[in-house]
Amino acid sequence: MTEPVRATSDDSTLVRVRGLTTVLNGKTIFDRLDMDIPRGKITAIMGPSGTGKTTLLKHMTGQMRADAGEILVNGKNVPDMSREALYKMREGIGYLFQNSALLTDFDVFENVAFPLRQHTKLPEVLIRNLVLLKLQAVGLRGAARLLPNELSGGMARRVALARAIVFDPMLIMYDEPFVGLDPVALNQVLKLIRTLNQTLGITSVLVAHELDAIKQVADHVFLIANGKVVAQGDPKTIANDGSAWTRQFFGGEADGPVPFQYPAGDYAQALGFGGAAK
Numbered sequence: 001m002t003e004p005v006r007a008t009s010d011d012s013t014l015v016r017v018r019g020l021t022t023v024l025n026g027k028t029i030f031d032r033l034d035m036d037i038p039r040g041k042i043t044a045i046m047g048p049s050g051t052g053k054t055t056l057l058k059h060m061t062g063q064m065r066a067d068a069g070e071i072l073v074n075g076k077n078v079p080d081m082s083r084e085a086l087y088k089m090r091e092g093i094g095y096l097f098q099n100s101a102l103l104t105d106f107d108v109f110e111n112v113a114f115p116l117r118q119h120t121k122l123p124e125v126l127i128r129n130l131v132l133l134k135l136q137a138v139g140l141r142g143a144a145r146l147l148p149n150e151l152s153g154g155m156a157r158r159v160a161l162a163r164a165i166v167f168d169p170m171l172i173m174y175d176e177p178f179v180g181l182d183p184v185a186l187n188q189v190l191k192l193i194r195t196l197n198q199t200l201g202i203t204s205v206l207v208a209h210e211l212d213a214i215k216q217v218a219d220h221v222f223l224i225a226n227g228k229v230v231a232q233g234d235p236k237t238i239a240n241d242g243s244a245w246t247r248q249f250f251g252g253e254a255d256g257p258v259p260f261q262y263p264a265g266d267y268a269q270a271l272g273f274g275g276a277a278k
């Protein structure tokens with residue numbers, strides 16, 4: 001039997017996953033998955049709904065435990081970390097939730113200030129400066145006193161982004177940042193992801209379904225399915241790599257390794273009109 005590959009860390013890799021295995025409610029989500037996230041780059045993770053993309057992010061931040069495998073973040077194995085070490089590591093990770101998850105009773109300023117108030121005892125003047133700096137970075141300093149229900153979807157996403165970077169993270173994870181955005185808002189978020197990556201040197205992990213958007217920002221893309229990485233490469237060319245996985249996933253074909261379409265009966269019949277329905 002061959003020895004499992006030991007996870008190691010080098011300067012060019014920020015997150016190294018080896019042999020990750022997860023079973024949830026009897027369903028195998030990851031089956032000895034390996035993945036390297038390069039430092040300072042933008043890495044996209046794609047895959048059919050329910051394959052475990054969000055779960056993978058949660059394994060990396062230690063919010064969910066895997067059954068086996070190693071996840072080295074900056075050279076340290078997340079499953080071995082003490083609670084204190086985990087909290088310390090999480091301060092270095094910004095997490096953008098799919099639904100923005102803003103606190104509805106707090107205005108934009110207080111939403112961004114929230115993590116600072118929770119985790120630090122910084123004086124008010126410093127909190128104010130930090131919050132305004134982050135709001136300026138996402139172009140929303142002028143919206144500081146608006147409530148979440150007064151924001152468009154794109155603005156809410158940018159506020160969530162300002163909050164995610166409030167501790168100057170080394171790693172930022174975006175879970176579905178483009179969902180529901182119009183082309184203008186989508187481009188603004190794309191531009192922000194790129195700017196944060198370049199100007200602050202943040203390593204970015206991006207879970208998304210929109211290949212066109214991913215082509216514009218990501219350096220590398222992983223396609224996961226059936227518990228493993230089934231394809232990876234340059235987002236500009238991956239759809240044409242000739243494999244059955246990529247042909248089906250990017251071509252949106254119903255037939256292939258992944259079942260996309262669920263068979264349905266006749267609609268009129270289901271509504272009780274029988275054969276008489278036109």
Ligand SMILES: Nc1ncnc2c1ncn2[C@@H]1O[C@H](COP(=O)(O)OP(=O)(O)OP(=O)(O)O)[C@@H](O)[C@H]1O
Pocket residue numbers: 024025027029047048049050051052053054055056
């Ligand atoms: N805490 C949990 N307990 C049990 N099962 C879970 C838990 N979290 C996720 N799952 C299951 O793990 C699988 C993967 O879920 P996950 O949310 O990671 O998928 P996803 O790839 O992010 O999907 P989507 O593209 O729809 O967001 C699903 O079958 C889900 O039901």
Ligand SMILES: [Mg+2]
Pocket residue numbers: 053054055175
């Ligand atoms: Mg998800």
